[in-house]
Amino acid sequence: MDLLNALVAFLNFVVIPAASYGAQLAVGALGVTLIFGILRFSNFAWGDTMAFGTMVVILFTWLFQSLGISIAPLPTALLALPFSIVITSALLLGTDRVVYRFYRKQKAKPIILVIVSAGVMFVMNGLVRIVIGTEEQNFADGGRFLISAGDFKAWTGLAEGLAIKGTTAVTMVTALLTMSALFWFLQKTRTGKSMRAFSDNEDLALLSGINPDRVVQVTWVIAAALAVIAGTLYGLDKSFRPFIYFSLLLPIFASAVVGGLGSPMGAVAGGFVVAFSEIVVTYAWKKVITYIVPQTWAPDSLMQLLSTDYKFAVSFSILIIVLLFMPNGLFNKGK
Amino acid sequence: MNTRAIYLFAGVGMLYVLTGLLLSWNVSLNILILGLLSAIMALGVNMQWGYAGLFSTGIVGSIALGGLAVVFISGNPVPQAFAAGGWQVIFGLAVAVAGIAAAVAAWTYMAPGRLRNLAVAAILIGGFFLYRAIFDPAVERIEAFDPATYGNVGGFGLNSIWAWPVGGLFAAVAAWAIGKIALGLREDYLAIATLGIAEIVITAIKSEDWMSRGVKNLVGLPRPWPVPYEVDMQADPGFLAFCANWGLNPTTTSTLAVKGIYIVMFAIVLGVLIWLLQRALNSPWGRMMRAIRDNEVSAAAMGKDVKRQHLIIFILGAAVVGMSGAMYVSMLGQLVPGEYTPLRFTFLIWIMVIVGGSGNNWGSVLGGLLVGWLWLIVDNAGPLVMSAATAGMADGALKSHLVDVAPQLRLLTLGVALLLVLRFSPRGLLPEK
Amino acid sequence: MPDPFLIGEAMTGGYGATDILHDCTIAVEKGQIAVIVGPNGAGKSTAMKAVFGMLNLRGGRVRLNGEDITKLSPQDRVARGMAFVPQTHNIFTSMTVEENLEMGAFLRRDDIKPALEQVYHLFPILKTKRTQPAGELSGGQRQQVAVGRALMTQPQVLMLDEPTAGVSPIVMDELFDRIIEVARSGISILMVEQNARQALNIADKGYVLVQGANRYTDTGANLLADPDVRRSFLGG
Structure with a gap:
């Protein structure tokens, strides 16, 4: 029995990756939930919006690298974020102007907007692939590790190492700042409150003199920022491929639905619920268990509930369970 | 069929003829085969959407399940x-x-x-x-x-035409399960849930090596009856004599003949389906379905079990799509899991249905043939066109990039086409009456 | 006779192809209370929504303080000093009481503290519950939030669509008292009421609508005294 090593292995292989992935999902789900709350449809173009924003970040990263601009040990991509947010905002505002606004004025059914967003998805997907291609892009520079496994072992003398990648730290800090800023904005500012009011009761918001066009525009700008940040953090941590970003749609939708579509707090909680479930279910527990149980009981098999190929099945199961038993989400008191 | 439909179909026909004349008949017929399959898929989706207003994003899952049926029915034991x-x-x-x-x-x-x-x-x-x-x-x-x-x-080693109905059955069972769960919830929840189930089906086909060899691909699946193999034809003295008689090249002739047989078979399936669907549409059941689609609340008030009818149409639509998936794999002779992407087999089919005309069976056929042609012609003609367009440019990174990404232009184009149709002609090229 | 402060004159129109209102006139003087009563389906709420610009008029005009506002959107009317409390969904349930009131004052760029204090003075219970989500309050308190939100714009006219629907008689009396208090402060009140007798009691002017047209128009007291009105609309 070696509880300390078990704990370190657990932190290293489950808690840290899940927290980092959860933060990425949470930021992404915040965008989906905001758009749902204000514009009242599920945006199927979201994954490709994230891909577009990340692509712009990559292009600026390359530009800065070629100019020799660096903020080492932080990744150059962070410096590129604001530029990408501006460009992605412009894209989303433009899309709203030429595409979504028409259906909003018509008060089209949400499902029509979902289909329209699938059209937008095609356009964005094409755009991304035309500009940057379909290949994998790795754009993480800066410090590789905050704590490396080797150092950790040397300091503590434990058999198990605990590594914190630079990108993990960047993810956690950036996500935390993003979420705090967003919640401060929604709770404390006049515009933020008007967005909540609009999401809560559109007709009454209009009666109160809240300008719907402005609310919608602000929503798209915030959504752009969230898409860029979520996409970039994910890309830094793993890597960038347009195709992967499309498939992030499922865990992100699951996160937003788990928290109750339209609820920002719920989206954050949902992101972590989905990420932790995914990793707990697909992690091979053999190592951790071997440390905990007496040696003779050590398992032969990997002790893995599902192979990592099926990680989407986890998001999906959570989604289904929530839809069946808590259609308003875990954190929404019935409205 | 009105004059507008006839003109549109004639126009699409011209596209195929021009492809045959300018590129090659082999390419043209190839695209036509896939266009017919797309038309069948679009018909299935149109049943769900056009008749019941159900938006499913799991079409690729039904298609893949249909393909899996071929593996079990016709795979070598x-x-x-x-x-x-x-x-x-x-x-x-x-x-x-x-x-x-x-x-x-x-x-x-x-x-x-x-x-x-x-x-x-x-x-x-x-x-x-x-x-x-x-x-x-x-x-x-x-x-x-x-x-x-x-x-x-291994499979049963049966003729792969048997796999067609079984493919429909597989997809129907999956649709039943997902329909039980997600129908009756908000419309976009159905879209999200079906997106998920499709993702799982594809994952299973990619990673469950025991059933389909996963990404190692299962090859050598037999052709459906009565499609012959080109090599057998070329070895057949009767066929050779026939070719010699008419001055035909046996290789080309056999290739085109095989494609022709597929086209006839798929066209027959398509024709039977349309006939059945048009009959159903004009039956009391069809009228009830449209009443439900147009006003669920009043239909429910009149005692129609909306949820049950939705489930039935959802299953039937998925079955048609699943069957087309089986037809596809039986024609290819192999199951390539990597091919099944949502963009190609879910959202592209949606574009066919909506561009063709939601709720109109002939519209779906037109959409399948037209959009299918657009999608596939890029594979064949895109690099040619792009090379021609960039011929004046100096060789270099930009030029090779442009030639490389040429096929991606179709995503952009089709997305724009979908948005334009939705905006300016939401009922599609052939509107429902 | 000078124009009333707010008048919807000879209004004809409806939501779709068929007209609900036929040549219907509703008016309220400065600082007075006007009440619209009538049987179910008489077009009471529709008449009020017409005055507020929530449906297209095929005939007639709406004037506020002598100015023709027929073509203005509801939002523009809010900016001109009209406030509307819908019958249902009239609060932001997920937001706190105070945030609800702040949203009411959304158009105002000046200091809203005094207006806030006025509302708290009128409805003291709201002050004690100001950090609670409005959705957690009781029915009567929700109505207070709804009225309070509308008052935050410091309107010249307050329009209420069945403010006492679904609240207990005690709460209703209390709410009517507050409405009188609001009117005394110089705000004109136009209200639709199901509880005709109690409403006419506090009304300076009463409108009895039947099938989208004016049937009786008089002071509240006269209508209450009119035997025809009593028999047909007040249950004897």
Whole structure:
């Protein structure tokens, strides 16, 4: 029995990756939930919006690298974020102007907007692939590790190492700042409150003199920022491929639905619920268990509930369970 | 069929003729085969959307399940592998199904409360481990048998035309399960849930090597009756004499003949489907379905079981799509899991349905043939056009990039086409009457 | 006779192809209370929504303080000093009481503290519950939030669509008292009421609508005294 090593292995292989992935999902789900709350449809173009924003970040990263601009040990991509947010905002505002606004004025059914967003998805997907291609892009520079496994072992003398990648730290800090800023904005500012009011009761918001066009525009700008940040953090941590970003749609939708579509707090909680479930279910527990149980009981098999190929099945199961038993989400008191 | 339809179909026909004349007839017929398959897929989707207003994003899942049916029905039997674990795998899957059924039964028949929650959780968790205990070792033994050639459990080795209805059945069963869960929820929840189930189906086909050899691809699936093989034709003295008689090249002729047979077969299936659908549409049942689509509340008030009717049409639509998936794989002769992407097999089909005209069967056929042509012509003509367009440019990174990404232009174009149709002609090229 | 402060004159129109209102006139003087009563389906709420610009008029005009506002959107009317409390969904349930009131004052760029204090003075219970989500309040308190939100714009006219629907008689009396208090402060009140007798009691002017047209128009007291009105609309 070696509880300390078990704990370190657990932190290293489950808690840290899940927290980092959860933060990425949470930021992404915040965008989906905001758009749902204000514009009242599920945006199927979201994954490709994230891909577009990340692509712009990559292009600026390359530009800065070629100019020799660096903020080492932080990744150059962070410096590129604001530029990408501006460009992605412009894209989303433009899309709203030429595409979504028409259906909003018509008060089209949400499902029509979902289909329209699938059209937008095609356009964005094409755009991304035309500009940057379909290949994998790795754009993480800066410090590789905050704590490396080797150092950790040397300091503590434990058999198990605990590594914190630079990108993990960047993810956690950036996500935390993003979420705090967003919640401060929604709770404390006049515009933020008007967005909540609009999401809560559109007709009454209009009666109160809240300008719907402005609310919608602000929503798209915030959504752009969230898409860029979520996409970039994910890309830094793993890597960038347009195709992967499309498939992030499922865990992100699951996160937003788990928290109750339209609820920002719920989206954050949902992101972590989905990420932790995914990793707990697909992690091979053999190592951790071997440390905990007496040696003779050590398992032969990997002790893995599902192979990592099926990680989407986890998001999906959570989604289904929530839809069946808590259609308003875990954190929404019935409205 | 009105004049507008005739003109549009004639226009699309011209596209195929021009392709034949300018590129090659082989390419043109190839695209036509896939266009007909797309038309069948679009018909299935149109049943769900046009008649019932159901938006499913899991079409690729139905298509892949249909393809899987070919593997089981027509794959070469691998008796050693089956003996090693076939029955045990089936038993394991049966245990899994029984576990879920038991959990559902417990949920339905037990009184609400903590006891029920615990019972359901216990059944599901216990069932899961039991299933894994039975299933895993069997799969290991199957996959261990000659993995370079097989590693799969094998099929029945039957003619692959039998797989067509079975493919429909597979997709129908999956649609029943997902429909039971997600129909009756908000419309976009159905879209999200179907997106998920499709993703899982594709994952299973990619990673469950025991059934389809996963990404190693299962090749050598037989053609459906009565399609001959070109090599056999070329060895047939009668055929050679026929070619000599008419001054034809036996190789080209046999290739085109095989394609022609596929086209006739698929066209027959398409024709029968349309005939059935048009009849159904004008039957009391069809009128009821449209009444439900146009006003669920009043239809429900008139005593129509909306949810049940939705489930039926959802299953039927998925079955048609699944059958087309089986037709596709039986024609290809192999199952390539990597091909099944949502963009190609879900959203592209949606574009066909909407561009063609939601709710109109002929519209779906037109959309399938037109959009299918647009999509595939890029594979064949895109690099040519792009090379021509960039001919004046100096060789370099930009030029090669442009030539490389040429096929991606179609995503952009089709997305724009969809948005334009939705905006300016939301009822599509051939509107429902 | 000078124009009333707010008048919807000879209004004809409806939501779709068929007209609900036929040549219907509703008016309220400065600082007075006007009440619209009538049987179910008489077009009471529709008449009020017409005055507020929530449906297209095919005939007639709406004037506020002598100015023709027929073509203005509801939002523009809010900016001109009209406030509307819908019958249902009239609060932001997920937001706190104070945030609800702040949203009411959304158009105002000046200091809203005094207006806030006025509302708290009128409805003291709201002050004690100001950090609670409005959705957690009781029915009567929700109505207070709804009225309070409308008052935050410091309107010249307050329009209420069945403010006492679904609240207990005690709460209703209390709410009517508050409405009188609001009117005394110089705000004109136009209200639709199901509880005709109690409403006419506090009304300076009463409008009895039947099938989208004016049937009786008089002071509240006269209508209450009119035997025809009593028999047909007040249950004897």
